[in-house]
Amino acid sequence: MRAARIHAHGVPADVVVEEVPDPEPGPGEVLVRVRAAAVNFPDVLILADRYQVSASPPFVPGSEFADVVEALGQGVTEPAVGSVVAGSTFTGAFAEKVAVSAKALRPVPPGLDMVEAAAFGVTYGTAYHALVTIGAAEPGEWATVLGAAGGVGSAAVDVGTRLGLRVVAAASSPERLAVARKLGAEAGVDYTTEDLKTRVRELTGGGTDVVVDPVGGDHAEAALRATRWGGRFVTVGFADGRIPRIPLNLVLLKGVIVRGLEVRSLRRHLPEAVPAADRALADLVAGGMRPLLGSVHPLASVAAALAEVGERRAVGKVVLDMNEERTGS
Template sequence: MRAARCTSYGKPSGIEVTETDDLEPGPGEVLVRVHAAAVNYPDVLVAADRYQVSAPLPFTPGSEFAGVVAALGEGVTGPPVGSPVAGAVFTGAFAEQVVAPVVALRPIPDGLDMVHAAAFHVAYGTAYHALVTVGGAVAGEWAAVLGAAGGVGSATVDVASRLGLHVVAAASSPQRLAVARELGAEQGIDYVHEDLKARLREVTGGDGVHLVVDPVGGDHAEAALRALRRHGRFITVGYADGRIPRIPLNLVLLKNAIIRGFEARMMREEAPEAVAAAQHALAGMVRDGMRPMVSEVHPLEDVAAALTAVAERRTTGKVVLDLTPTR
């Protein structure tokens, strides 16, 4: 099979596509024939060995995929061979085959093709859990979304607006803010050229936002935290900026604020009922017409270029690799 391979840690340019041995599922695992795989910022970090967990070399990068069940491992009774599924793994998705634990697979909601299915579960699951499961969002509240045109950010804007929140999108250019507005953001702040704290207070009538979802980190995290109203919630879900914020805890004390994190793997293990509730809610939104924003689709051979574009934050929405079988 064809697979992207990382043989040394570093920039995406070092990742090459080569022929490797076919895979076999082990006990509790499922072999999936990959049709599409989404490119996420954590994939860049894993390839550079800058993620919270290291991947032993050599490895196939990629975490999010959609495809068709090809074989079941020992003890696995379903989904049946031939079933369309989407899933997430730590590494291995940028290949024509991937092996995943059966618990990591999800049915594809009706209405999504393989490309959009690959771009859906991680970003939209993160968005829903950050807003609802962890963030306790209530319709009518003000929610600020940082990195609002990126993969997780755009999904969060989309879900939040459908939940009846007043969404303030924060992004790095007018063009990226225009993307967020198309997804339902009521207000936009260019945090490169505008004072994020002051503008968040201004657009909310002076009181500040109830909720912040931050997949970016860096300097903008503290500014957004300072714009929380009392008893507000700040949800950290990633660090696309490359810098983990150092937050003055007195801000939390003075505001009686709550800071919480969300990490998808822990949610699957610790709160399966919340995962099921999110899947049900998101499937309903898909039936109502919601689709992930896919800005670029590349063949597997362009994996290095796709990862580089995501690493340099030149993309909006999701970038997807197309591995549709040709034989």
Template sequence: MRAARCTAYGPPEGLEVVTLDDPEPGPGEVLVDVHAAAVNFPDVLLVAGRYQVPAPPPFTPGSEFAGVVAALGPGVAGPAVGTPVAGAVLTGAFAEKAVVPVEGLRAVPDGLDMVHAAAFHVTYATAYHALVTVGAGTAGEWVTVLGAAGGVGSAAVDVGSRLGMRVVAAASGEERLKVARVLGAEAGVDYVREDLKTRVRELTGEGAHLAVDPVGGDHAEAALRGLRRGGRFVTVGYADGRVPRIPLNLVLLKDAVVRGFEIRMLRRYAPEAVAAGDEALARLVRDGMRPLVSRVHPLGEVAAALSDVAGRRTTGKVVIEMGA
């Protein structure tokens, strides 16, 4: 099989596409013929050796994929060979075949092709749980979404607006804000040219009820300052590359709630919430929701795809299609 390989930590340009022996599933594992795999910012961090959970080289990066079950390992009763599945792993998705623990697989929601199925689960589950399970967002509330044209950000705009929340999209530049408006954002703030805190408060009156931040950096504090009293702030990730240092007196004075969210921990400690989120997202897909896929690359262009995501030159999701 062909696979992307990281042989030493560094920039995405160091990745190579090589031929490896086909893997075999062990106990509790499933072999999947991968049709498509999505690029996520943590993939960039893993290749650089900067992710909170390290992957020692050499390894095959890629964490989100869709494909078809090819074989079952010992002790695995299903899903049956030939079943379309989507899955999430720490590494291994940027390859023509992947071995995955059976609990890491999900059914592909009806209506999604393989490219969109690969781009769906991680970002949309992250967005849903950040907004609803952790952020306690409800219809009619104002929600500030940072990085609103990126992978998680665009999903949060999409899910939030479909659930009746009033989304203020925060992004860099008018072109990215146009993307967020198409996805349902009620208002937008260009946080390169405008003061985020001031504009959010002008747009919402008293301030946003909730802020979802997959970016970090300087804009996190501004989004927190743009909350109303008793507002909630959910930190999801740090695509900016800098972990924000929030003055705790702001939390005290606003009576704010600050929570962190990481999808792997939710799967481990709250499986019932994960199942409820999957059902809610499947309903939204049936109603027409689709992830925004802005670029599709063949496996041979995996380094370029990761470089574009690392440089924040993309909107929505970037997908690697194995047969392209």
């Protein structure tokens, strides 16, 4: 099969596409044909060995994929061969086939094609859990979303709006805010030119109910200061690269609830929340919700796709489509 591989930790340009043997599904694993794989920010960090967990070269990067189950490893009875699935893994998805734990797979909500299915699970699952499972957002409340044109951010704007929240989008340019407005955000704040705390307080008439923060850095404290008394601040990631340190006196004075979300461990800690979110998201897909696809690349352009995400140029999701004829490049 063809696979993208990196032979020593490095940058996207170091990733090469080559022929490698098909992976074999081990006990508890499933072999999935990969029609499409989405690029996520951690994929770039793992290449550079800057992620919390290391991958030893040579390895196939890629953590999110969709297509059909081809074979079952020892002890696995479902999903059946031929099932259409989406899934996530630490590495291995930027290839024509991937062997993963059967537990890492989930059904594809009816209505999504394979490129959309690959782009959907991580960002929309994260967005839903950040807003609802952890953020306890209720219809009519204000949600402020940082990095609102990125993968998680655009999904949070989309899901939030569809659930009846009033969304303030925060991003780094008028163009990126326009993307979020198109997804339903009621207002936008350019945090490179405007004071985030002041503008969010003005726009929401006193403070936002919920913050979803996949960015971190200096914007985190400004957004926390923009909450109303008793608001919820949900930390999701640190795309900025800097992990914020929040003064606890702010938390005390504002009565704000600061909570974290890590989707990978949610199934272990809150098992009932995962199927509930999957059902809610499938309903929204049935109502027409689709992930925002910023760009779709053939596998041969994997380095460009990774660079787009790593260099902060991505809008919505960047996806690899293994069917190169379809993308035509």
